Amino acid sequence: xxxxxxxxxxxxxxxxxxxxxxxxxxxxxxxxxxxxxxxxxxxxxxxxxxxxxxxxxxxxxxxxxxxxxxxxxxxxxxxxxxxxxxxxxxxxxxxxxxxxxxxxxxxxxxxxxxxxxxxxxxxxxxxxxxxxxxxxxxxxxxxxxxxxxxxxxxxxxxxxxxxxxxxxxxxxxxxxxxxxxxxxxxxxxxxxxxxxxxxxxxxxxxxxxxxxxxxxxxxxxxxxxxxxxxxxxxxxxxxxxxxxxxxxxxxxxxxxxxxxxxxxxxxxxxxxxxxxxxxxxxxxxxxxxxxxxxxxxxxxxxxxxxxxxxxxxxxxxxxxxx
Amino acid sequence: xxxxxxxxxxxxxxxxxxxxxxxxxxxxxxxxxxxxxxxxxxxxxxxxxxxxxxxxxxxxxxxxxxxxxxxxxxxxxxxxxxxxxxxxxxx
Numbered sequence: 559x560x561x562x563x564x565x566x567x568x569x570x571x572x573x574x575x576x577x578x579x580x581x582x583x584x585x586x587x588x589x590x591x592x593x594x595x596x597x598x599x600x601x602x603x604x605x606x607x608x609x610x611x612x613x614x615x616x617x618x619x620x621x622x623x624x625x626x627x628x629x630x631x632x633x634x635x636x637x638x639x640x641x642x643x644x645x646x647x648x649x650x651x652x653x654x655x656x657x658x659x660x661x662x663x664x665x666x667x668x669x670x671x672x673x674x675x676x677x678x679x680x681x682x683x684x685x686x687x688x689x690x691x692x693x694x695x696x697x698x699x700x701x702x703x704x705x706x707x708x709x710x711x712x713x714x715x716x717x718x719x720x721x722x723x724x725x726x727x728x729x730x731x732x733x734x735x736x737x738x739x740x741x742x743x744x745x746x747x748x749x750x751x752x753x754x755x756x757x758x759x760x761x762x763x764x765x766x767x768x769x770x771x772x773x774x775x776x777x778x779x780x781x782x783x784x785x786x787x788x789x790x791x792x793x794x795x796x797x798x799x800x801x802x803x804x805x806x807x808x809x810x811x812x813x814x815x816x817x818x819x820x821x822x823x824x825x826x827x828x829x830x831x832x833x834x835x836x837x838x839x840x841x842x843x844x845x846x847x848x849x850x851x852x853x854x855x856x857x858x859x860x861x862x863x864x865x866x867x868x869x870x871x872x873x874x875x876x877x878x879x880x
Numbered sequence: 881x882x883x884x885x886x887x888x889x890x891x892x893x894x895x896x897x898x899x900x901x902x903x904x905x906x907x908x909x910x911x912x913x914x915x916x917x918x919x920x921x922x923x924x925x926x927x928x929x930x931x932x933x934x935x936x937x938x939x940x941x942x943x944x945x946x947x948x949x950x951x952x953x954x955x956x957x958x959x960x961x962x963x964x965x966x967x968x969x970x971x
Contacts, residue, residue, distance in 0.1 A: 683968060683969035706969060736970070738970030767938070767965035768889065776890060776966050778890075779935075780936070780968055781936070795948060797938075799945075
């Protein structure tokens with residue numbers, strides 16, 4: 559391992575663990591990649607570093623120059639990763655954060671020195687994106703790296719996460735990950751399909767749109783520009799919803815049956831991997847690689863592991879956990 | 881055959897305030913046509929003028945997005961649950 563020059567050198571090269579004991583199909587192995595091992599605690603450290611380094615190469619950000627301000631919409635993890643990177647590089651970060659994220663996400667942003675601008679919880683992440691776009695337009699002197707529309711987001715996964723999976727698990731037949739900005743699925747999915755075109759890519763999403771009260775109509779919907787520009791609809795083989803109750807049940811199973819303390823979106827992703835395993839034709843062998851986006855630390859206040867399942871499910875339905 | 885269709889908050893005012901409606905059809909396309917026939921105000925929310933699915937609408941059969949199955953031709957059978965959700969951001 560050696561001694562590293564900077565904590566940023568610890569981003570990536572995350573470990574993978576065989577959790578096939580959770581597979582409903584004896585012919586399907588499930589391997590989980592633990593992105594919570596990144597120094598900022600989530601897969602989004604990769605994206606944050608990629609966004610900032612690309613902006614520095616493009617001259618949008620100038621290392622060492624004072625008073626450079628960034629603004630970014632995030633439900634938490636990208637903001638935390640950016641706050642880590644910006645703190646070390648001397649940039650001031652403003653994060654537009656929906657008010658209904660877990661308190662730990664907010665606390666970590668504060669710890670790493672980000673300024674929080676709240677967006678209405680009723681509008682979920684769509685509202686945070688809109689507010690950040692408006693503020694960026696009003697303040698052209700701020701730098702808006704825009705994770706949803708910046709190719710440096712999926713490129714982090716094309717250049718690093720995908721090759722790591724191929725290096726550590728070349729027998730992969732299926733790749734399963736949560737769909738947020740779509741960066742992980744686009745970058746890893748494209749890389750793996752280039753190595754082996756038969757790899758199947760499954761996207762898992764929460765039923766977030768069900769309870770977004772702040773949408774006036776469906777024209778307020780949102781598809782990340784990178785998803786459309788980089789052919790996401792052609793890349794994905796399957797997209798499936800995992801609901802909060804099932805997400806929490808699988809988050810608990812990961813802890814009790816595999817000793818893994820991971821976030822609620824990881825429970826959703828593994829529920830999706832189990833569904834993938836169960837859907838295979840009889841006798842077909844598979845190796846399913848699934849991404850755990852973060853650890854459990856930021857969700858302790860939800861009571862996900864300790865409180866009554868009905869109560870926790872209700873809380874999760876009111877909280878953004880992807 | 882009758883199939884239960886879950887509606888998101890944003891569509892409920894256009895469907896008499898209901899969160900679940902029961903509609904007849906053997907494919908997703910038939911189910912959506914039944915929805916816009918019974919609740920005409922949902923029409924320009926769900927379908928484009930040419931009858932294709934609105935880009936910000938995701939339709940699921942038993943939680944699988946039909947765009948990655950057979951789109952509007954995706955078959956539905958008794959007991960299936962169809963849900964309609966607006967596209968929203970994560971991350």
